[in-house]
Amino acid sequence: MLCSVCSEGVQWVGGTDGWWVHAHMDTPDHEATPVYWQDGDRLMEAIAAAVRAYCRTDANGLIHATAQDIAAVAASVARLLPDA
Numbered sequence: 001m002l003c004s005v006c007s008e009g010v011q012w013v014g015g016t017d018g019w020w021v022h023a024h025m026d027t028p029d030h031e032a033t034p035v036y037w038q039d040g041d042r043l044m045e046a047i048a049a050a051v052r053a054y055c056r057t058d059a060n061g062l063i064h065a066t067a068q069d070i071a072a073v074a075a076s077v078a079r080l081l082p083d084a
């Protein structure tokens with residue numbers, strides 16, 4: 001998760017009443033933006049297609065995957081991207 005102000009990596013701590021913590025600096029006024037599904041987002045669509053291809057889907061259309069399955073899919077898609 002990245003801070004929406006400075007793009008540094010941040011992590012949520014403290015449970016439901018928690019707050020964002022920067023890995024490398026103390027900036028309590030910075031907020032991170034949660035990531036939600038966006039139709040038409042090319043990266044999200046590519047990862048979703050790879051998850052459907054790689055992971056088992058049950059009769060209700062739900063994906064059955066471990067964290068390792070999802071990480072493998074996300075890494076394989078990320079490695080197709082040009083270097084930033």
Ligand SMILES: [Zn+2]
Pocket residue numbers: 003004005006007008022027030031
């Ligand atoms: Zn920040």
